[in-house]
Amino acid sequence: xxxxxxxxxxxGTTGIExxxxxxxxxxxSLLQLDEARRKDAxxxxxALNAADFVILCLPDAAAxxxxxxxxxxxxxxxxIDASTAHRIDPAWAYGFPELGExxxxxxxGSKRIANPGCYATGFIALTRPLxxxxxxxxxxxxxxxxxxxxxxxxxPLMEVFEGGAxxxxxxxxxxxxxxxxxxxxxxxxxxxxxxxxxxxxGSFAQGMVVSVPIHYDRDVRRLKRWGARGRVGxxxx
Numbered sequence: 156x157x158x159x160x161x162x163x164x165x166x167g168t169t170g171i172e173x174x175x176x177x178x179x180x181x182x183x184s185l186l187q188l189d190e191a192r193r194k195d196a197x198x199x200x201x202a203l204n205a206a207d208f209v210i211l212c213l214p215d216a217a218a219x220x221x222x223x224x225x226x227x228x229x230x231x232x233x234x235i236d237a238s239t240a241h242r243i244d245p246a247w248a249y250g251f252p253e254l255g256e257x258x259x260x261x262x263x264g265s266k267r268i269a270n271p272g273c274y275a276t277g278f279i280a281l282t283r284p285l286x287x288x289x290x291x292x293x294x295x296x297x298x299x300x301x302x303x304x305x306x307x308x309x310x311p312l313m314e315v316f317e318g319g320a321x322x323x324x325x326x327x328x329x330x331x332x333x334x335x336x337x338x339x340x341x342x343x344x345x346x347x348x349x350x351x352x353x354x355x356x357g358s359f360a361q362g363m364v365v366s367v368p369i370h371y372d373r374d375v376r377r378l379k380r381w382g383a384r385g386r387v388g389x390x391x392x
Contacts, residue, residue, distance in 0.1 A: 161186040161202045163221050164212035166193070168309050169237055173210055200224040208233045215240040222267075233266050241269040242339040249343060251276070254283060272336040274301050274354060275343070277365030282344040285369075295374035297350040297367055299340075304361040316358055327355040 160183055162170045177183050186206050192198040203209050203224050209232055211218045218238040225232055241247040248265035252258055262268055271279070278299050285291035302325070305316040315322050334352050341349040350367070369375065 157182055157184040158208060159184050159186055159206045160208045160210065161206035162210045162212060163199060163203065167212050168306060170212035173212065204229050204232060206232055208235065211236040211238060213238055233268065235268045235270055237270045239272060239335045241267065242272065243342045244269065251279065251343065253280065254343065272339060273303060273307060273363060274365060275336040275339045277301065277363060278340045278367060279343045281365065281367045286345050290375055291369065292374055292376055293345060294347045296348070299350045299365060299367045300353045301363060301365040302355045302357050303363040304359045305356050306360045308356060312356065324358040325355060327353060329354050
């Protein structure tokens with residue numbers, strides 16, 4: 156038996172890459188709509204309810220609409236949403252199993268899974284273990300800087316960097332400090348406030364570096380020192 160997968164939004168950069176990764180895999184069968192039917196609501200509803208797994212590669216509003224097309228009595232189809240629409244929605248499992256055993260179990264048992272954002276993955280992976288260990292204060296006023304490859308910006312940004320015209324090798328953005336990944340960065344790092352986030356894009360297709368400087372005297376929980384037989388130790392309090 157094969158597992159059927161429908162990529163809603165399969166003509167975008169994310170959908171195309173997912174389809175490429177699935178190509179040749181004998182355990183999966185890809186449900187596809189032709190050009191004339193891929194924007195037809197009836198055809199999409201049929202495909203959304205016929206597939207074992209649906210991957211939503213759509214803008215937020217379109218992803219919300221697509222999720223609503225799955226019949227309420229459909230208890231088989233699993234939705235995986237690549238948009239930001241459902242990442243902090245408690246009815247959806249946040250697809251970051253490294254958060255712990257409970258998170259892995261929630262993902263495994265869920266029919267609605269929100270795929271984490273790229274920048275958020277780096278930030279949470281750096282900060283959440285420190286919060287869980289009691290080292291990083293939840294009130295820490297953090298700053299995060301990151302640079303990613305241009306393919307994350309989709310076809311328009313790929314055209315800038317691959318189209319042959321002159322362009323800057325690097326560029327920062329989101330100066331209004333309301334980047335769409337901030338809610339999940341705060342939520343799943345369990346911080347009291349989102350970080351000041353400074354993303355940028357570089358002249359390389361894929362890859363990412365995320366940096367989160369931590370001020371020891373301000374951000375780390377206060378340590379108590381003690382001595383024992385000439386040795387010095389530290390304990391969190």
